[in-house]
Amino acid sequence: MSTVKIELKPHQVEQIKQICKEFNNDPGELINVLHKVQHTFGYLPAEVQEVVASELNIPVAKVYGVVTFYSFFTMLPKGQYPISVCMGTACYVRGAEKVVEEFKNILKIKIGETTPDGKFSLSCLRCVGACGLAPVVMIGDKTYGRVAPESIKEILQEFQ
Amino acid sequence: MSTINITIDNKSVQVEKGTTILKAAQKVGIHIPTLCYMHLEDLNIEHKPAGCRICVVEVAGRRNLAPACATECTEGMVINTHSLRVLNARKTVMELILSDHPTDCLVCAKSGNCDLQAMAHQLGIRKIHYQGEQSTYREDTSPAIIRDMDKCIMCRRCETMCNDFQTVGVLSAVNRGFMAVVAPAFEQNLDHSPCTYCGQCVAVCPTGALTEVDHTNQLIRTLADPTKTVIVQTAPAVRAALGEEFGLPAGTLVTGKLVAALRQLGFDYVFDTDWAADLTIMEEGTELLDRLTRYLNGDKSVTLPILTSCCPAWVKFFEHQFPDLIDVPSTARSPQQMFGSIAKTYFAQMLGIDRKNLVVVSIMPCLAKKYECTRPEFSVDGNPDVDFSISTRELANLIKQSNIDFLSLPDEDFDDPLGESSGAGVIFGTTGGVIEAAVRTAYEIYSNKPLPRIDFHELRGLDGIRHATIDFNGLPLNIGIAHGLGNARKLLEEVRAGKSQYHAIEIMACPGGCIGGGGQPLHHGDSSIIKARQKAIYLEDSNKPIRKSHENPYIQKVYHEFLGKPMSEKAHHLLHTIYFDRSKKQFVVSHE
Numbered sequence: 001m002s003t004v005k006i007e008l009k010p011h012q013v014e015q016i017k018q019i020c021k022e023f024n025n026d027p028g029e030l031i032n033v034l035h036k037v038q039h040t041f042g043y044l045p046a047e048v049q050e051v052v053a054s055e056l057n058i059p060v061a062k063v064y065g066v067v068t069f070y071s072f073f074t075m076l077p078k079g080q081y082p083i084s085v086c087m088g089t090a091c092y093v094r095g096a097e098k099v100v101e102e103f104k105n106i107l108k109i110k111i112g113e114t115t116p117d118g119k120f121s122l123s124c125l126r127c128v129g130a131c132g133l134a135p136v137v138m139i140g141d142k143t144y145g146r147v148a149p150e151s152i153k154e155i156l157q158e159f160q
Numbered sequence: 161m162s163t164i165n166i167t168i169d170n171k172s173v174q175v176e177k178g179t180t181i182l183k184a185a186q187k188v189g190i191h192i193p194t195l196c197y198m199h200l201e202d203l204n205i206e207h208k209p210a211g212c213r214i215c216v217v218e219v220a221g222r223r224n225l226a227p228a229c230a231t232e233c234t235e236g237m238v239i240n241t242h243s244l245r246v247l248n249a250r251k252t253v254m255e256l257i258l259s260d261h262p263t264d265c266l267v268c269a270k271s272g273n274c275d276l277q278a279m280a281h282q283l284g285i286r287k288i289h290y291q292g293e294q295s296t297y298r299e300d301t302s303p304a305i306i307r308d309m310d311k312c313i314m315c316r317r318c319e320t321m322c323n324d325f326q327t328v329g330v331l332s333a334v335n336r337g338f339m340a341v342v343a344p345a346f347e348q349n350l351d352h353s354p355c356t357y358c359g360q361c362v363a364v365c366p367t368g369a370l371t372e373v374d375h376t377n378q379l380i381r382t383l384a385d386p387t388k389t390v391i392v393q394t395a396p397a398v399r400a401a402l403g404e405e406f407g408l409p410a411g412t413l414v415t416g417k418l419v420a421a422l423r424q425l426g427f428d429y430v431f432d433t434d435w436a437a438d439l440t441i442m443e444e445g446t447e448l449l450d451r452l453t454r455y456l457n458g459d460k461s462v463t464l465p466i467l468t469s470c471c472p473a474w475v476k477f478f479e480h481q482f483p484d485l486i487d488v489p490s491t492a493r494s495p496q497q498m499f500g501s502i503a504k505t506y507f508a509q510m511l512g513i514d515r516k517n518l519v520v521v522s523i524m525p526c527l528a529k530k531y532e533c534t535r536p537e538f539s540v541d542g543n544p545d546v547d548f549s550i551s552t553r554e555l556a557n558l559i560k561q562s563n564i565d566f567l568s569l570p571d572e573d574f575d576d577p578l579g580e581s582s583g584a585g586v587i588f589g590t591t592g593g594v595i596e597a598a599v600r601t602a603y604e605i606y607s608n609k610p611l612p613r614i615d616f617h618e619l620r621g622l623d624g625i626r627h628a629t630i631d632f633n634g635l636p637l638n639i640g641i642a643h644g645l646g647n648a649r650k651l652l653e654e655v656r657a658g659k660s661q662y663h664a665i666e667i668m669a670c671p672g673g674c675i676g677g678g679g680q681p682l683h684h685g686d687s688s689i690i691k692a693r694q695k696a697i698y699l700e701d702s703n704k705p706i707r708k709s710h711e712n713p714y715i716q717k718v719y720h721e722f723l724g725k726p727m728s729e730k731a732h733h734l735l736h737t738i739y740f741d742r743s744k745k746q747f748v749v750s751h752e
Contacts, residue, residue: 046345046346049345049346058329059323059328059329059330059332059345060329060345060346061329061330061331061332061334061343061344061345061353062323062329062332063345064332064334064345064346064347065332065333065334068334068335068336069333069334069335069336
């Protein structure tokens with residue numbers, strides 16, 4: 001997993017410590033802690049994982065192991081508008097792959113990456129529960145149904 | 161404890177509740193094959209992730225096959241360990257494992273000593289029916305350990321040793337599915353992690369995924385160089401284990417043959433690290449008494465307990481994990497480094513040669529020793545005190561390569577002046593040995609009386625943490641002993657909390673001490689081998705005419721001719737060291 005190097009500010013370290021404390025610094029709560037920390041920071045860079053590990057008194061290798069195991073966790077900052085393309089069975093058979101390809105072409109990024117201007121990031125997920133609308137794309141909190149590759153340019157323009 | 165009755169392969173067995181199918185079968189002589197499973201009984205380590213599925217058996221009434229290593233017996237259970245269904249499943253599982261494994265056995269460092277290879281042979285695998293993409297990963301070379309994850313079968317034994325036994329926490333499974341790999345945090349290389357190079361991961365790895373950095377070829381080239389004088393030192397634990405590589409039963413002492421073999425290999429002088437162990441006792445024992453006396457006289461600047469510092473994995477462990485306590489361990493260098501330091505000064509002067517033309521090689525049961533001799537503080541103008549270190553396993557291979565019939569070698573003696581040692585030097589090879597050696601000398605110096613007894617049985621054994629109180633002529637001296645870094649951590653945390661009751665603590669990183677080191681012949685999960693080696697070490701000690709370090713005439717000589725007295729300025733310069741805070745994060749990020 002590729003990562004970015006950052007330097008945490010003291011108040012950010014405090015924030016992480018506070019979240020760990022909410023879960024009683026219990027190593028068994030690692031996933032919940034990571035959830036909340038990612039919600040706060042948007043992603044989980046190495047430096048953040050170091051703080052979590054030391055607060056929960058577990059090796060940072062274990063934290064990294066969990067972060068890399070679950071696709072929900074990311075070590076890269078998401079864009080201002082995170083794009084998620086559903087690759088569940090229904091969406092897949094109705095051409096989600098072509099939709100992903102089109103996003104990749106237009107934004108010139110790969111899955112898991114963010115555009116250099118920080119605006120869009122691209123990821124895939126499994127079934128958002130709207131199979132009737134397949135193929136489904138989510139951008140931020142907004143959901144788009146029956147997305148055709150040809151319509152993607154137009155959709156993206158809404159966010160310009 | 162209640163018992164239950166089961167049937168395995170038509171044999172009735174009565175076992176205690178909670179017994180696994182694997183253990184129950186062993187009771188009646190049925191050895192179900194295992195691969196990822198590991199049980200080091202004497203060390204209380206049982207690893208049963210049920211990950212490889214080689215040990216599956218058929219249980220009547222159960223829909224799927226059960227992993228024998230992790231399934232507990234229940235009343236009336238009927239088990240078949242070699243039905244057609246079981247044998248087919250086992251072979252399929254094995255073929256699937258092999259379908260994602262390089263088949264370069266002929267040139268693999270583990271060949272002939274590989275659990276995976278042996279299991280493929282045992283199961284009669286002749287063809288791998290599954291072909292597909294293989295997972296690949298970059299190779300990682302550190303000063304002591306090579307990681308070749310292409311050969312990893314995800315048994316995760318290394319993780320158990322690194323996390324549960326050693327509590328070093330370097331290795332963890334990362335990523336998932338096909339991409340899963342055992343790696344340090346952020347997939348850095350080992351030399352950017354808090355790895356101690358104890359080598360216990362290597363000692364339990366069933367394949368060639370984790371191996372030592374091999375210096376055999378460097379040694380062969382060095383021995384062939386006519387401009388160099390090449391000398392060798394050999395650690396105490398080597399003589400108690402090397403014989404196993406030549407088919408001798410565990411615990412056979414081969415000291416004399418070892419010396420003869422090293423001489424035949426072409427070393428100019430064959431010396432003994434045990435001599436340097438005696439020297440270590442002079443320095444460490446004196447330091448203990450100095451700290452103790454000052455402490456008893458109310459000197460508040462003195463810290464107790466004193467911790468031994470012979471083990472390089474342990475040293476690196478506290479540098480990473482307990483940087484706030486780096487003034488607690490003894491400043492004495494390890495015997496390997498004391499030997500190198502004296503060899504390249506005192507002995508080089510004796511020969512009248514420049515230190516650059518004297519090559520010091522060490523034979524060690526240890527992989528961390530390979531790292532230790534690369535530490536910059538142990539070199540002078542870029543010339544290391546110990547040039548390189550080879551493991552017991554590497555030595556065995558070299559002896560075989562050199563056409564030496566080890567078993568028919570005569571017993572020979574070490575050379576003087578760095579080859580004579582006391583029994584105290586010998587027991588450095590086992591847990592409890594360093595502190596017993598220290599007690600033998602410190603007692604006599606402290607009390608000015610001869611020891612009433614030489615054997616301190618209360619300091620011996622294989623329990624992870626042991627303690628004893630020794631009567632030091634009216635002063636009760638509290639001694640703690642730990643082997644395994646997880647056990648060491650417990651004692652260290654007491655020290656950190658100011659609750660330690662000990663005056664002195666001995667720590668060794670590996671199970672059983674150096675006899676169970678990461679460079680020793682592989683025990684393949686049989687911890688009774690470590691017990692047998694320990695017995696051999698104490699036997700060697702009791703056979704020695706001199707059993708106290710300070711009575712070693714060649715130790716007396718080096719102080720008389722060269723060092724002055726223990727902890728003299730010269731001794732400080734050559735035989736003591738400093739420690740570093742390595743806790744600072746040093747991760748390198750951003751790679752694909």
